[in-house]
Amino acid sequence: MADSPPLAELTRALPDVRSSSDPADRVAYARDLWPRHHLAVRAGNVAEHRPAGVVWPTSTEEVARVVRWAHDTGTPVVPFGAGSGVCAGVLPNERMIVLDLKRMTRWRELDERARTLDVEAGHMGLPLEEDLNRRGLTLGHFPSSILCSTVGGWVAARSAGQCSGKYGKIEDMVLALECVTGTGQIVTLRHRTSGPNLIPLVVGSEGTLAVVTSAKLRLHPKPEARAFAAFSFPTTEHGWEAMRALFQAGLRPAVARLYDPFDAMLARRGAVKKDGADSGGTPGLGAAALRSLLRRPGAINELLEGSFGSAVFGGSLLVLIFEGDGSASGDPDADLARARRILEPMKARWEGEGPAQKWLLHRYSVSYRQAPVFAAGLFSDTMEVAAPWSKLSALYDGVRRALGAHVFVMAHMSHAYPDGCCIYFSFAGTAGPPEPGREGWDARCEATYDRAWRAALAAAVEAGGTLAHHHGAGRSKAPRLSTELGDAGIGAVKALMRAFDPKGILNPGNLMPDAPSPYVDDAHPKAVTV
Amino acid sequence: MSLEIDRASLLVRVPGAATLASIERALEGAELTLGIAASEVAVGDWLARGAPGAPSSFADPADHLVAGLTATLADGSATIEVRPSPRRAVGPDLIALFVGCHERFASIDHVWLRVHPRARGGEPRRVALPTEHLDLDPPVSSDEAALLDAIARELTR
Numbered sequence: 001m002a003d004s005p006p007l008a009e010l011t012r013a014l015p016d017v018r019s020s021s022d023p024a025d026r027v028a029y030a031r032d033l034w035p036r037h038h039l040a041v042r043a044g045n046v047a048e049h050r051p052a053g054v055v056w057p058t059s060t061e062e063v064a065r066v067v068r069w070a071h072d073t074g075t076p077v078v079p080f081g082a083g084s085g086v087c088a089g090v091l092p093n094e095r096m097i098v099l100d101l102k103r104m105t106r107w108r109e110l111d112e113r114a115r116t117l118d119v120e121a122g123h124m125g126l127p128l129e130e131d132l133n134r135r136g137l138t139l140g141h142f143p144s145s146i147l148c149s150t151v152g153g154w155v156a157a158r159s160a161g162q163c164s165g166k167y168g169k170i171e172d173m174v175l176a177l178e179c180v181t182g183t184g185q186i187v188t189l190r191h192r193t194s195g196p197n198l199i200p201l202v203v204g205s206e207g208t209l210a211v212v213t214s215a216k217l218r219l220h221p222k223p224e225a226r227a228f229a230a231f232s233f234p235t236t237e238h239g240w241e242a243m244r245a246l247f248q249a250g251l252r253p254a255v256a257r258l259y260d261p262f263d264a265m266l267a268r269r270g271a272v273k274k275d276g277a278d279s280g281g282t283p284g285l286g287a288a289a290l291r292s293l294l295r296r297p298g299a300i301n302e303l304l305e306g307s308f309g310s311a312v313f314g315g316s317l318l319v320l321i322f323e324g325d326g327s328a329s330g331d332p333d334a335d336l337a338r339a340r341r342i343l344e345p346m347k348a349r350w351e352g353e354g355p356a357q358k359w360l361l362h363r364y365s366v367s368y369r370q371a372p373v374f375a376a377g378l379f380s381d382t383m384e385v386a387a388p389w390s391k392l393s394a395l396y397d398g399v400r401r402a403l404g405a406h407v408f409v410m411a412h413m414s415h416a417y418p419d420g421c422c423i424y425f426s427f428a429g430t431a432g433p434p435e436p437g438r439e440g441w442d443a444r445c446e447a448t449y450d451r452a453w454r455a456a457l458a459a460a461v462e463a464g465g466t467l468a469h470h471h472g473a474g475r476s477k478a479p480r481l482s483t484e485l486g487d488a489g490i491g492a493v494k495a496l497m498r499a500f501d502p503k504g505i506l507n508p509g510n511l512m513p514d515a516p517s518p519y520v521d522d523a524h525p526k527a528v529t530v
Numbered sequence: 531m532s533l534e535i536d537r538a539s540l541l542v543r544v545p546g547a548a549t550l551a552s553i554e555r556a557l558e559g560a561e562l563t564l565g566i567a568a569s570e571v572a573v574g575d576w577l578a579r580g581a582p583g584a585p586s587s588f589a590d591p592a593d594h595l596v597a598g599l600t601a602t603l604a605d606g607s608a609t610i611e612v613r614p615s616p617r618r619a620v621g622p623d624l625i626a627l628f629v630g631c632h633e634r635f636a637s638i639d640h641v642w643l644r645v646h647p648r649a650r651g652g653e654p655r656r657v658a659l660p661t662e663h664l665d666l667d668p669p670v671s672s673d674e675a676a677l678l679d680a681i682a683r684e685l686t687r
């Protein structure tokens with residue numbers, strides 16, 4: 001097949017840079033893992049948003065040459081890590097080139113004394129951590145998607161790992177970033193404590209300010225010892241008060257996960273794999289039953305939420321893992337003993353080490369259950385919001401109610417800080433009644449999906465929370481960004497885009513509240529009608 | 531000084547013109563402290579200089595110093611509000627335009643700072659690794675300076 005025009009020009013200009021306009025490649029790079037895409041795929045629109053082609057640079061110089069060419073020719077470029085983003089940060093069109101960083105995986109410099117690693121952006125997560133472990137080191141960054149995400153994607157989307165309680169989020173780990181701006185210039189940004197620090201601007205910029213080509217990251221000794229614990233509480237609120245007490249007392253459990261009663265029931269069962277109605281394949285009887293149950297999510301949510309849910313499922317569950325080097329100053333058993341002293345007067349019931357050990361064993365399994373849910377004719381998604389502790393209750397109730405009117409919802413809290421916490425809602429839903437223009441099953445699922453998201457994002461901002469804690473905004477949440485950042489904040493983001501990328505060639509439309517939104521009808525009104 | 535304490539979140543909202551010493555005095559009554567040496571410098575100026583004397587963010591990665599702020603652009607054309615949140619992922623972190631930037635882009639009107647209980651029951655606060663081998667204050671490179679110029683230009687365009 002002849003190359004599409006932008007790619008043909010690129011291969012003429014840069015024949016030594018590996019590229020492809022093969023239809024299979026263009027399909028593979030047409031989207032990320034935004035769950036709304038899965039509905040389109042299920043409806044038969046496998047890859048509506050195919051790029052002109054894909055390039056695989058192997059060095060920063062090659063990235064710079066590609067971007068310089070794109071700048072000169074006005075060709076939009078979409079940086080691509082592993083495509084595990086869940087917010088439509090990757091949504092190209094036939095004029096755009098996807099720039100995949102995955103052939104850039106070198107370790108530039110390991111400084112064992114300072115404990116830092118400068119690593120190229122295309123390095124996949126799990127092999128990086130495994131290689132570090134072999135040297136007695138850890139990055140301490142364990143997103144559930146560690147098997148299918150890259151260093152550059154973590155930085156670009158402001159990722160959070162399961163051990164954020166001790167090691168922080170990715171933005172807390174970056175000492176320097178090498179990147180290529182929208183003019184094709186290679187710049188190195190460095191963390192600075194008493195002067196300007198440009199790193200936090202590029203972290204989280206989701207491919208709109210610069211292509212990240214390498215990151216210098218803080219490392220830690222691989223933990224020598226761990227202490228495991230689980231406690232149950234009468235309600236979810238009792239549980240998060242306990243988390244607050246721990247973090248405000250200065251304790252830093254690497255893992256602190258609080259499950260609401262229903263999620264806790266699943267966690268207790270170790271329900272991270274196999275069986276159940278969402279076991280995949282064609283929708284069977286279980287799926288049909290689930291579909292009809294999910295048609296009345298409000299009633300189920302109400303039933304499970306209150307004291308009934310707590311009584312039936314045994315309350316909320318807090319899973320804790322402390323890590324340390326085993327020395328007197330890094331003794332996880334001492335930390336756990338201290339945690340127990342704090343929690344005992346807080347209605348905590350000791351549940352043993354089992355749930356925490358079981359969680360560690362299956363730590364990456366739970367996230368990969370989405371496909372079977374979609375195969376069953378349903379949909380599922382997650383929403384991660386955050387707020388100071390004083391607003392957590394309003395955030396929890398507001399978002400839960402907003403989502404709960406449309407979909408079945410459960411929640412856990414897995415990223416706590418001294419001043420606040422992230423709430424991670426998981427939800428599943430089904431098609432609503434037919435409406436004009438939305439007659440088919442998948443279109444009706446989309447309608448429910450959109451309503452649930454619109455209501456939940458509005459509720460999050462209304463409660464004083466943030467729209468996203470670690471998945472980023474992408475194109476899916478961009479239409480609501482101004483409700484959180486205000487017009488002045490959006491103005492500042494646009495100014496940054498012009499400063500880094502004067503021609504606006506880097507991932508255009510991403511993070512832009514007023515960009516056309518190809519999927520989300522009525523994306524732009526600020527007043528949200530559900 | 532108008533000071534708003536969010537006790538549950540251990541945050542305090544103060545005007546940028548308030549001095550660290552006056553904030554510390556006001557916090558005393560609430561059994562709270564900023565946990566840094568209190569001087570007569572205004573908190574807005576102190577943050578504009580990068581918060582000298584504050585612990586490095588790498589010392590306790592799950593904590594932070596500034597949870598939110600409002601700042602007015604240098605040309606007075608707009609006021610940006612970053613609402614308090616422990617962390618967020620909604621694009622670039624705009625706080626970086628104000629902390630350490632010597633009021634080049636904007637001046638801080640109000641800020642949400644982390645505070646600490648005065649009495650911790652005698653048990654030390656557990657933090658991450660020492661940071662002495664990290665170079666945390668390199669000079670600004672010419673590339674970074676050029677980007678800072680471009681940001682200044684575009685923010686007031």
Ligand SMILES: Cc1cc2nc3c(=O)[nH]c(=O)nc-3n(C[C@H](O)[C@H](O)[C@H](O)COP(=O)(O)OP(=O)(O)OC[C@H]3O[C@@H](n4cnc5c(N)ncnc54)[C@H](O)[C@@H]3O)c2cc1C
Nearest residue numbers: 081082083084085089144145150152153156159160207212
């Ligand atoms: C099952 C599952 C579990 C998940 N669990 C977590 C979790 O625990 N924590 C978490 O934080 N996230 C999680 N995610 C979301 C996702 O994995 C993260 O957002 C991740 O950081 C994306 O990395 P990626 O390499 O796949 O980036 P991509 O999806 O390829 O890209 C994400 C965004 O960053 C941009 N980008 C990518 N690379 C670069 C670069 N080098 N330079 C500039 N811009 C770039 C892209 O243009 C896009 O806008 C999960 C996703 C899935 C599917």
